[in-house]
Amino acid sequence: LSSTFHLSCKFVVGCCAELLENVKLIHKPVSLQPRGLINKGNWCYINATLQALVACPPMYHLMKSIPVYSKSQRPCTSTPMIDSFVRLMNEFTNMPVPPKAKQALGDKIARDIRPGAAFEPTYIYRLLTVIKSSLSEKGRQEDAEEYLGFILNGLHEEMLTLKKLLSPHNEKICVSNGPETQSVNEEEDQDEQGEGSEDEWEQVGPRNKSSVTRQADFVQTSITDIFGGHIRSVVYQQSSKESATLQPFFTLQLDIQSDKIRTVQDALESLVARESVQGYTTKTKQEVEISRRVTLEELPPVLVLHLKRFVYEKTGGCQKLIKNIEYPVDLEISKELLSPGVKSKIFKGQRTYRLFAVVYHHGNSATGGHYTTDVFQIGLNGWLRIDDQAVKVINQYQVVKPSAERTAYLLYYRRVDLL
Numbered sequence: 001l002s003s004t005f006h007l008s009c010k011f012v013v014g015c016c017a018e019l020l021e022n023v024k025l026i027h028k029p030v031s032l033q034p035r036g037l038i039n040k041g042n043w044c045y046i047n048a049t050l051q052a053l054v055a056c057p058p059m060y061h062l063m064k065s066i067p068v069y070s071k072s073q074r075p076c077t078s079t080p081m082i083d084s085f086v087r088l089m090n091e092f093t094n095m096p097v098p099p100k101a102k103q104a105l106g107d108k109i110a111r112d113i114r115p116g117a118a119f120e121p122t123y124i125y126r127l128l129t130v131i132k133s134s135l136s137e138k139g140r141q142e143d144a145e146e147y148l149g150f151i152l153n154g155l156h157e158e159m160l161t162l163k164k165l166l167s168p169h170n171e172k173i174c175v176s177n178g179p180e181t182q183s184v185n186e187e188e189d190q191d192e193q194g195e196g197s198e199d200e201w202e203q204v205g206p207r208n209k210s211s212v213t214r215q216a217d218f219v220q221t222s223i224t225d226i227f228g229g230h231i232r233s234v235v236y237q238q239s240s241k242e243s244a245t246l247q248p249f250f251t252l253q254l255d256i257q258s259d260k261i262r263t264v265q266d267a268l269e270s271l272v273a274r275e276s277v278q279g280y281t282t283k284t285k286q287e288v289e290i291s292r293r294v295t296l297e298e299l300p301p302v303l304v305l306h307l308k309r310f311v312y313e314k315t316g317g318c319q320k321l322i323k324n325i326e327y328p329v330d331l332e333i334s335k336e337l338l339s340p341g342v343k344s345k346i347f348k349g350q351r352t353y354r355l356f357a358v359v360y361h362h363g364n365s366a367t368g369g370h371y372t373t374d375v376f377q378i379g380l381n382g383w384l385r386i387d388d389q390a391v392k393v394i395n396q397y398q399v400v401k402p403s404a405e406r407t408a409y410l411l412y413y414r415r416v417d418l419l
Helices: 002-022 044-054 057-064 080-089 107-111 144-166 187-193 222-227 264-271 396-400
Strands: 035-037 116-119 198-204 210-216 229-237 242-249 251-255 275-281 287-298 302-308 310-312 318-320 330-332 352-362 370-377 382-387 390-394 406-415
Touching: 002 144, 035 044, 035 382, 035 390, 044 057, 044 080, 044 144, 044 352, 044 370, 044 382, 057 080, 057 222, 080 144, 144 222, 144 251, 144 406, 222 302, 242 251, 251 264, 264 302, 382 396
Parallel strands: 035 116, 210 242, 251 302
Antiparallel strands: 198 210, 229 242, 229 287, 275 287, 302 406, 310 318, 330 352, 352 370, 352 406, 370 382, 382 390
């Protein structure tokens, strides 16, 4: 009996691997009947993240394209995270999109929305124990951004494992390339990693300047095809070749500490500003002057911006930045933010984004508080505010309006040329 089980599991895994290898991402928005999520524990950070992911069309369509298997069909699983997210997306049913003429009435239609019954996604909560999670290591136990990283990296890893089944001889596939470290590493860190783990090549950029570029091994999956972008970090050193590193990201980290940063645009410009790096020494222990600049090399279809509100202090404590940061519904990534080599290749439509979800953190403390989400609902042609099991209709102004008790923490944007 156990060998039959084993064969059935193997067959299912093979089918899933094949399916994911050939899946075509669908970006078309889908009108789903909203459902609140019951929170009997301390799960608001998970619930808030799940609602944003359900509202993300390519993520929804991807999970809906994978069959749901019952326990008897699949008694063992090597992909608990994929299974759980397939199950989650199947909890939501389609809701008809009203005709355009009716949509113009806006609020009237909106009030007619009937959310489905709220439910408790216990199988998602269980993933934290099934898959070793570092979510509680930093002293800040619940963080929606860390949780999103845990989910995207976990799904990505499972898809890499399935990919490996299809091409077991491709050794590179065992390299994890989930963007674990979002901060730009110092060059000495790069040296310590050794050359073996990275591809290195000399690139001739604009004005025939050459630079040595390193790129970590990067294997694509459906998750990187949705959320994965790249930043280029260039180190400039007097009388040396420029040294560039390409690094993957799932969420773009935006430092908002400076008093000058009042908008998302300010934070993006600050991200790409050239900065000098102090106390850098060569291998011969000579101090040299170097500077560094980060630019955007590749923009993902779904761009998640992380407004870094939790600031670690030298004393080891953590404070929350409560300042208001303005963010637009329509965001254009200006050419100045792009790497020189891609400026002419990324057209305006490919760097213009529209907001579809905002995850907020409530409260003044970095160690507690509450999370909620606003999501754009295509059937309404408007917005919903979801607070665990409570679902209510709001207008767009309420989404971008500053509020002292509710601060935007994660901004989810989708590329307009794919809408």
